[in-house]
Every structure is written in C-alpha cells, then in structure tokens.
Amino acid sequence: MTYLIALILSLAVLITGIVKFKVHPFFMLLLAALTYGFAAGMSAEQMVEAINIGFGEILGKIGLIILFGVTIGTILEKSGGALVMANRILQLIGKKSIHLAMMLTGYVLSIPVFADSALMMMNPLNKMLSKKAGVSFAGTTAALAMGLTASHVMVPPTPGPIAAAGILGANLGDVILWGVLVSSIALVPCYFYARKVADKLRVPVLIEVVTPAKEQPPLWKSLLAILIPLLLILVKSVLEYPTVNPGNGFLVRIFLFLGTPVMALLVGVILSLLLPKKLDETVFSSSGWIGESLKVAAPIILITGAGGIFGKMLQESGLAEAVTGGFEGAKWGLFVPFLLAACLKTTQGSSTVALVTTASICAPLMSFLGLDSAFMQTMTVLAIGAGSSVASHVNDSFFWVLTQLTGMNVKQGYQVQTAGTFVFGVSAMFLIYIISQIIA
Numbered sequence: 001m002t003y004l005i006a007l008i009l010s011l012a013v014l015i016t017g018i019v020k021f022k023v024h025p026f027f028m029l030l031l032a033a034l035t036y037g038f039a040a041g042m043s044a045e046q047m048v049e050a051i052n053i054g055f056g057e058i059l060g061k062i063g064l065i066i067l068f069g070v071t072i073g074t075i076l077e078k079s080g081g082a083l084v085m086a087n088r089i090l091q092l093i094g095k096k097s098i099h100l101a102m103m104l105t106g107y108v109l110s111i112p113v114f115a116d117s118a119l120m121m122m123n124p125l126n127k128m129l130s131k132k133a134g135v136s137f138a139g140t141t142a143a144l145a146m147g148l149t150a151s152h153v154m155v156p157p158t159p160g161p162i163a164a165a166g167i168l169g170a171n172l173g174d175v176i177l178w179g180v181l182v183s184s185i186a187l188v189p190c191y192f193y194a195r196k197v198a199d200k201l202r203v204p205v206l207i208e209v210v211t212p213a214k215e216q217p218p219l220w221k222s223l224l225a226i227l228i229p230l231l232l233i234l235v236k237s238v239l240e241y242p243t244v245n246p247g248n249g250f251l252v253r254i255f256l257f258l259g260t261p262v263m264a265l266l267v268g269v270i271l272s273l274l275l276p277k278k279l280d281e282t283v284f285s286s287s288g289w290i291g292e293s294l295k296v297a298a299p300i301i302l303i304t305g306a307g308g309i310f311g312k313m314l315q316e317s318g319l320a321e322a323v324t325g326g327f328e329g330a331k332w333g334l335f336v337p338f339l340l341a342a343c344l345k346t347t348q349g350s351s352t353v354a355l356v357t358t359a360s361i362c363a364p365l366m367s368f369l370g371l372d373s374a375f376m377q378t379m380t381v382l383a384i385g386a387g388s389s390v391a392s393h394v395n396d397s398f399f400w401v402l403t404q405l406t407g408m409n410v411k412q413g414y415q416v417q418t419a420g421t422f423v424f425g426v427s428a429m430f431l432i433y434i435i436s437q438i439i440a
Contacts, residue, residue: 003319006039018348025353029306033313040317054312055305062166067297068265069157072272073112074293079275081222098133099143106147115148116401123405139199142416146190153385154179160355163304167359170377172261173237186428217275229268232259311360333369334383337362338429341387349395354388379436390425393418
C-alpha cells in the first residue's frame with residue numbers, strides 16, 4: 001500500500017506541475033521520480049543510483065534512434081520530400097475520395113514528420129481540395145487529423161513508440177508490423193466518423209495562395225529514407241524469428257548489423273541527404289536543418305531519459321514485488337497500461353509524455369500483469385499508444401494547431417479532434433485486446 005500511495009502521489013506531482021504550473025516535462029518527471037523515492041522510503045544511495053542508471057540505460061538504447069528519426073523527418077520536410085509524397089498519394093487516390101486521401105496522407109507523413117508540422121504542411125492542400133470537391137472542410141480535417149494521430153502514437157520511427165518499445169524491451173520490428181496493422185484497421189471507424197459526423201459541421205474555408213518549392217526531389221528519393229530503414233528492421237526481425245535458420249553467411253551478418261534500429265535509421269539519415277539539391281551549411285550547420293533536428297530531438301530525448309529514471313526508481317523500490325499476483329496471466333492486464341496512458345494523456349496533453357511515463361511505470365510490472373512474453377510486450381506498446389491518443393483537447397498543442405490553422409472554435413475542435421481521437425483510441429484498444437486473446 002505504501003508503494004501504491006507513493007506512486008499516486010508522484011503522478012499527482014507530475015500532472016500538477018505540467019498542467020497547472022507549465023513546468024517542462026523533463027523536470028517534472030525527475031521531480032516525480034524523487035517524490036516517489038522519498039515517499040516509498042528509498043535511501044539516498046538507492047535514489048542516486050536509480051537516477052544515474054535509469055537515465056543512462058534508456059538513452060544508451062534509444063537516444064540515437066530518436067535523434068536519427070527526427071533528423072530524417074526534418075530533412076524530408078525542409079527539402080520538400082514530404083510534400084512530394086503527399087501530392088503523390090492525393091494523385092493516386094483521387095480528389096473524389098478526399099477524406100480517404102487526407103487520412104492516408106496524414107498517416108504516411110506522420111511516420112517521419114511530427115504531426116504538428118505535417119498538419120501545417122497539409123492544411124493548404126486540404127483547404128483547396130475540400131473546396132474544389134464541395135465537401136465539408138471539417139470532415140476532411142478530421143480525416144487528416146486522425147491519420148496523423150494513428151501513426152504518431154503507434155508506428156516507429158515516431159519517437160513515442162520507439163521510446164516505449166525501448167523501455168519495455170519490445171522488438172521494434174514487431175512493433176512496426178503490428179503497429180501498422182492495428183492503427184490502419186482502427187482508422188476504419190474514424191473514416192466513417194469523419195464522413196458521417198464531422199462532415200456535418202460547417203467551417204468557412206479561406207483559400208491561401210500556396211507557393212510550391214522551386215525544385216522538389218523525385219518521389220523515389222523521398223521514399224528511400226523511410227522505406228529502407230523500415231525494411232532493414234523488418235528483415236532483421238524475420239531472420240531472428242525462432243523458426244528461421246538463416247545461417248551465418250556474410251549477407252546474413254550484414255542484414256543483422258544494418259537491421260539494428262540505430263544502424264537502420266542512420267542509413268535513413270544518409271539516404272535523406274540525397275534529397276537536398278546542394279549539401280552546404282543550409283543542411284549541415286548548427287542553424288541549418290541538422291541543427292534544427294537536434295533542437296527538436298533534444299527535449300524528446302531528455303523526457304525519455306527522465307522516464308527511464310522514473311521507471312528505474314519504481315523498479316529499485318521493490319514495487320513489482322509488492323504488487324499481488326492477481327494480474328499474473330490475465331490478458332485483461334493490457335487495459336492497465338491503456339487506462340494509465342489515457343489518464344496521463346487527458347490530464348497533461350502530450351502523447352509522447354504519456355507513452356514514456358506509462359511505459360516506465362509498467363516496465364517493472366510486466367510479469368505481474370501477465371505481459372512479459374515477447375508478443376505481449378509488443379501489444380503493451382500498442383495499448384499504451386492507443387491510450388496516449390485518448391483524448392486530445394485544450395491542453396494538447398496539436399488541438400490548438402488544428403483549431404488555429406482551420407479557423408475552428410473550441411467547440412468544433414472538440415467535435416473534430418477530441419471525439420475523433422477518442423474513437424481511434426477505443427477502437428485500437430478493442431482490436432488489440434481481440435488480437436491478444438486469439439494469439440497470446
């Protein structure tokens with residue numbers, strides 16, 4: 001009971017600091033970890049050791065992976081490669097299926113590019129196409145926002161799912177495969193929500209003049225930086241599958257090396273350098289694209305490291321041993337990380353913070369929740385991702401980016417974004433539970 005009270009107290013400190021006092025999540029996660037340590041009766045030596053080991057261990061695993069993923073996204077965005085992919089998707093699907101086009105475009109773009117940036121990039125196109133097609137701008141915006149949300153919380157190399165997978169020890173290739181499957185199927189009810197519910201809202205559309213980049217990279221170059229790293233990670237996962245015996249040949253060793261997430265994403269960074277027409281200080285300098293990616297990645301890496309501290313503090317305190325075995329072997333244990341992530345997302349706003357914090361709390365409890373097998377680790381990452389999308393509202397920066405760009409008021413934002421993320425999160429969790437019951 002002492003440990004549970006300490007955990008509740010530390011979470012209260014975390015949420016109050018972020019929501020009420022607007023303190024950076026890194027410092028609040030660190031303070032929450034220390035609050036838990038003191039409340040749980042840990043010694044000063046134990047807490048210092050948990051801080052040092054927890055921070056170093058998790059960043060040693062995924063710090064560079066997050067940085068490389070952000071770098072790929074930044075170069076794709078700045079070079080125009082992301083816009084090239086978006087335009088191609090729109091051409092393939094057609095303007096008549098504008099809702100589907102927007103949803104799939106958002107889904108693909110949000111894998112390498114942050115959801116906020118992808119929304120800003122796509123908003124002018126969304127306005128123009130919805131105007132020409134004579135459909136509700138609110139409906140197409142809902143479809144775009146749900147597509148952005150789905151891959152943002154479930155599909156690596158987006159930083160949140162990468163961090164959760166690293167903390168829980170889940171195989172990244174499995175997370176990619178199942179993440180794509182679950183998130184894409186969970187978008188089906190979101191599509192009907194956008195078409196049948198959000199489409200009834202009327203939002204004025206003010207067309208902006210969009211000046212396209214003078215020279216955009218070809219589509220095949222734009223795709224290389226995303227597809228090759230994902231393929232390398234997936235090939236390595238297949239080669240390491242228990243029933244596969246690939247041998248120890250030269251090519252096998254090469255694929256096993258390049259398929260490690262850090263090397264695969266480094267390959268993606270190198271391939272993304274094919275996109276700029278000229279490689280100069282605009283790309284490489286501290287104030288250029290690379291420098292900007294470092295600035296974007298740094299807070300995420302620090303938050304992830306602080307989450308590692310929180311998780312290590314929980315582990316070293318003996319919380320796992322204090323939890324009863326009531327959850328052990330119970331497949332409904334997946335609802336624990338889902339509900340915790342949903343509570344954290346709804347109260348403090350950031351999906352990444354919800355993913356990292358929930359994974360850190362659940363890591364020492366996996367065996368007691370019946371989630372310690374390789375497959376259930378993957379399902380836990382996805383359950384946390386589903387929870388971290390429920391529900392985006394006024395304390396989420398993405399909510400305000402969406403409403404300000406589109407001209408929606410807060411009520412309309414709730415009808416489009418908040419209700420839409422709720423539909424996605426609940427649908428995804430229902431699907432994850434069904435899959436876990438069938439396969440686990």
